[in-house]
Amino acid sequence: MDLLNIFVKWAFVENMVLAYFLGMCSYLAVSKTVKTAFGLGLAVIFVLAITAPVNYLIRQYVLVEGALSWIHPSLATVDLTFLQLIIFIAVIASMVQLVEMIIEKASPALYNSLGIFLPLITVNCSILGGSLFMVQKEYNLIESSVFGVGAGFGFFLAIIAIAAIREKIRYSHVPAPLRGLGIAFIITGLMGIAFMSFMGIKL
């Protein structure tokens, strides 16, 4: 039950994109069509679902004070938390590099349409934010895996939603200079305000 709560909480109530406004860049830039949005959404779920538990393990068994005592008791006072940010980022970057290679082989068309925003998943703040939130909320291994999937799913939903809206809005009379990016910003703001209604839900 707790696990389901974590999932729902991070997919809806504390949606990375629409509640925390993280991961905006790729969210806005890659949401022109549902098809590419779908691809990016899946990539983000994959990266978050893997980096959250992996970073959890690294933090628990290498970084925190006393974590290295499983190697030798004399290492119990070593505190490597100052490396946390760099290590988290390195793990994320390697996962993204892997995803990039997979997509390039599996679907060159998707690879081309994602363009620079595929490598930029690395600095998609929702991914690093995910790892840091996991530390802050003190989740255990299983909870962090569920959290990773939930947060990724939240991003997936949000990007599909805006891509669908943007596909439809092409048929309405938006002033020419506002077309595309401009209206996307404003829609996102409105969606964010709509998502505020989830805020009162305590899970």
Next chain:
Amino acid sequence: MSEVAEKKAVVATPREPLFSTKNRKLLTDPFDDNNPITVQVLGICSALAVTTQVYPALVMAISVVFVCAFANLAIALMRKGIPPRIRMIVQLVVIATLVTIVDQMLKAFAYDVSKELSVFVGLIITNCIVMGRLEAFAMGSKPWPAFLDGIGNGLGYGAILIVVAVCREFFGAGTILGYKLIPEAIYSAGYVDNGVMLTPAAAMFVIGILIWIQRSRNTKLVDIS
């Protein structure tokens, strides 16, 4: 590579002067035609997080100019040796190491400054402008143009940040840089600060409107699709 990258992948010829037309363009383009926020869609998250007030927006803008310029310079110097298969890891390690070193130094020698900046450290490392420019420009150009490109993009980003912050602080709290600008008389006449301006959603509206203004002036940016 993406269209952003192709557009910017100008390779400077060896004997051109330091501030040739092409190099000057690297500095001025990011203010309008190739603005990181309104055209390249980079660095949005941080633009939302630090623009509730003008002061943090200024601090963030200055930090990003520095980090962007020096990260671009470092990667342009290293570009020929970086193995393509691990290029992202190398780029990020360079950025994160630079930022961490500066952060640690400040913590030891200028603690009050570091306290002020600590909020921004994570935001700078994951600021897509820095990595976006590394990917799109620094990986394929000489150190000097890369350095200029970093400064230009940092400034273009900063300009938007400050405009957004001025709007949000003025309408959200009635102040600019902490100074009360709306006189008490107006408040007693029934004016209320608009609390919505302080939420990230309002920043999205402001940027959306900025894009609208920019594109009605600069019609070649209009999205025809």
Next chain:
Amino acid sequence: MADINSNKYTIGYVVVMTLIVAISLAFMATELKPRQQAEEALEKKKQILNSVSDIQDKSIVEKEYPKLIKEVVVDAQGKPVEGVNAFDIDIKKEYRKPASERQLPVYIYSGDGNAKSYIIPLHGNGLWDEIWGFVALKDDFNTIVGTSFDHKGETPGLGAEITKDWFQSQFVGKKLEDGKAYAFDILKGRGNAIEGKVHLVDGMSGATITGDGVEDMIEKGYKSYQAYFKTVK
């Protein structure tokens, strides 16, 4: 130059890069740690003092702290613990232990004549990251003398307002209990009618989650010290 696509080159590159980064960062961390810790300790002293006074100058903090503050450590039953330095206790780590094993630091301020203030440390979560602080209580262990809060990554202008004077000063004179139960509350947003209400303070517009975090950490801190308060009363 070697083929930069080969496995050998890639692996070699990774090894060299890791070594350079690890060595330079480890060097930085060990060389700078003593200085950083000294700065952090001074900052903590300043924060403790700021819950009862508004000394800003750090050289004065360093000089006055030992004169003004008496540090004690108590256990979960409120009995004093000997041989432990109260200042070095990290309240965040104590909260992770079961309640009966915690060692709780108390900072007793005796700057204003005879009346003592009891300063207890607080720690909790804001919207983005940790928040912490100190709350000073009168010897009725109900009335707030003052507070000081700080944060790691709250949004400037929203959650980061907890460090501002307007927010902290409204706690002065408020009461945590109404005689029967814990009653203190931080409201949503600013401009609430709190005139004359001893259990309520204003929150921050657009930062309800950070405000809730402050409320939770005060309640958590206050409740962990109940046994100690009873022994002193």
